[in-house]
Amino acid sequence: MPNYELTEGKTLVTLSKTAEKNSLINPELYSKYQVKRGLRDLDGRGVLVGLTEIGEVHSYILDEGEIIQVPGRLLYRGYDISDLVNGFTRDGRFGFEETAFLLLFGHLPDQKGLEDFKQILAGYQKLPEDFARDFILKSSSKDIMNALARSVLALYSFDDNPDDPSISNVLKQCLLLIACFPSLAVYAYHALSHYYSNQSLFIHSPRPELSTAENILTMLRPDSKYTKLEAALLDLALVLHAEHGGGNNSTFVTHVVTSTGTDTYSAMSAAIGALKGPRHGGxxxxxxxxxxxxxxxxxxxxxxxxxxxxxxxxxxxxxxxxxxxxxxxxxxxxxxxxxxxxxxxxxxxxxxxxxxxxxxxxxxxxxxxxxxxxxxxxxxxxxxxxxxxxxxxxxxxxxLNIPVEMYTPMFAIARIAGWSAHRIEEIVNAGKIIRPAYKSVARRQKYLDLIERN
The missing domain is CATH 1.10.230.10 (Cytochrome P450-Terp, domain 2)
Known part of the structure; x- marks a missing residue:
């Protein structure tokens, strides 16, 4: 009998070499046609593809047409990130929830508004009945970002109105995802640790009175213990990762996929896939x-x-x-x-x-x-x-003793706040489907019947 596995292996090697050879484009053509690879100019500036009021990344000024580099600034809804951080750390507060509110609604909340927002998020923390067991523990993944994306897509099936593009419905979906991302990621890590590394399985439920950072440490650690400085520093990391303008890869993906009119779960799983890449979130x-x-x-x-x-x-x-x-x-x-x-x-x-x-x-x-x-x-x-x-x-x-497998998921737990704001912004402004141009440089060929092909 023929060894199909060996034959398949040889065939795949040959086909992969053919695919690689016929996918190669002469690098000189990119200069000839002035293609902005990576959507970047030669001087490093990004090609302008959209407008946003959510995040601003500032690194230079123009003086009589000349680029002058300046110390970097990051602004959320017009607020300098340094001012935001100084504000909540000076008061001894956690800042991620306040930051998420700012990104979504465009202004800083007052005391009551912030407490109400925290209660809303706490109400969305609980996953659907048996979701953790059936969709995370029973089908564990070797990669937590993969598990996170799959879990987000699975949540579509538990939504009574998943395809409704109204802002009220999309906002509800986004708040749900912001609230439950920590559980989805941490449970996926515990499943990985248990089923692939033979470690003990610990599943702690999130506690509504705790901040997002505190809940992550509570659910991640077997004894649920942490110091005040540990929680404060993790909270700070979440704030700093929550948003970075519309041009970063995963946020741009959110705009691109949202522009097709698809559902929230599909848009966010696509953003997770973009963030997973080692050139971005890893x-x-x-x-x-x-x-x-x-x-x-x-x-x-x-x-x-x-x-x-x-x-x-x-x-x-x-x-x-x-x-x-x-x-x-x-x-x-x-x-x-x-x-x-x-x-x-x-x-x-x-x-x-x-x-x-x-x-x-x-x-x-x-x-x-x-x-x-x-x-x-x-x-x-x-x-x-x-x-x-x-x-x-x-x-x-x-x-913080956070496992290396959780590093990129931690980024996603923070950035879902920014992605959500950008998804809403794309829907509200009702732009066209995003479709940039690609120029074909393939030579024209004459069709040959099957019997004539070499």
Whole structure:
């Protein structure tokens, strides 16, 4: 009998080589036809494809047509992220719920409005009966983002009116997803840990009186215990990840898919798929792995010269994953500084002191200081580079004992607030279906009958 598995394997190898060969486009054609690859100009500015009032990423000013780089700013509904963070941390409050309210409704809530909003979210925390058992535990996934996307699609079946595009219905759906994303992600992690790593299975229900950050730690940890600083820092990370303008990949996907008129669950699962990519939401995992390799390679973490040598070896593709990339350094928009990284760094220092990890934090700070200098010596750059939020967020999650498998899902738990606001904005403004142009550069061919083909 023929070995179909072997035959299939050989055939797939041949077909994959053919597919690769016939998918390759001459790079010179992109310049010839002035294609803005990645929807970016040569100077790094994004191609304008839409308008939004939700988030603003500011990194330069124009002076007589010349781009002048400035320290990065991030604004939510016109409010500077630094002012928002200073406000709720000064009062000793958690800020994620307040931030979600601001993104959805365009203004900061008063005391009663905030409490009412928290109660609404608490009411949506409970998953449908047997949902966790049937859709998460019984069909566990090796990837939590995959499990999260699948769970979101499954929630469509429990919605009595899933395809109603009215704002009241879409808002209800979005609030449900904001409220239950922590449970969906954490339960998916516990299923992964139990069924693939033979760990004990812990399922804790969310508590309505707790903040989103507190509930994540409560559900994630077997003993449900956490310190005040741990919860505050996780809450801060959620706030900083909640929104980043309409042009980031997953939010743009939300606009694109929403413009087709499809349902909320389909739009949000598509955004999750975009965020899953290592070029988008998975970057902080790469940072952590890079530092683990660095710590093993360096003899003296305080030796700038040795650190520079290691970073140079990364750029020459002789160290870490041979990609030539120093992960966590550089951003598509920010140049001089990423305001999220600036804020997170200060709080990461406090937690590092509490955890006895001052030496490791100092290593991070040294790499942040030295990497731009090494890159500038090695590459000709059109703009300055600096640490982005991924540089410190993975370190923060590590100090919080959050499993690495949960890093990108944590991003999704935060960003669902921004995605929701953008979905509503796309529906309200009733734009056309988003369909950018692609130019075909394939040569014309004459059809041949099957018997004539070689």
């Amino acid at each position: 970057a902080n995992i790469k940072v952590i792995k890079m530092f683990e390799d660095m710590k093993n390679q360096l003899k003296d973490w305080n030796d700038d010269e040795e650190i520079e040598q290691y970073l140079t070896r990364i750029l020459t593709k002789d160290a870490f994953d041979r990609s030539g990339l120093i992960y966590g350094i550089g951003h598509a928009v920010y140049s001089i500084s990423d305001p999220r990284a600036v804020i997170l760094k200060d709080y990461a220092a406090k937690l590092a002191q509490e955890k006895g990890l001052d030496d490791e934090f100092k290593l991070y700070a040294s790499v942040e200081r030295l990497a731009p200098q090494v890159i500038a010596k090695f590459n000709r750059m059109y703009k300055t580079v600096s640490a982005n939020i991924d540089f410190y967020s993975g370190f923060v999650y590590k100090m």
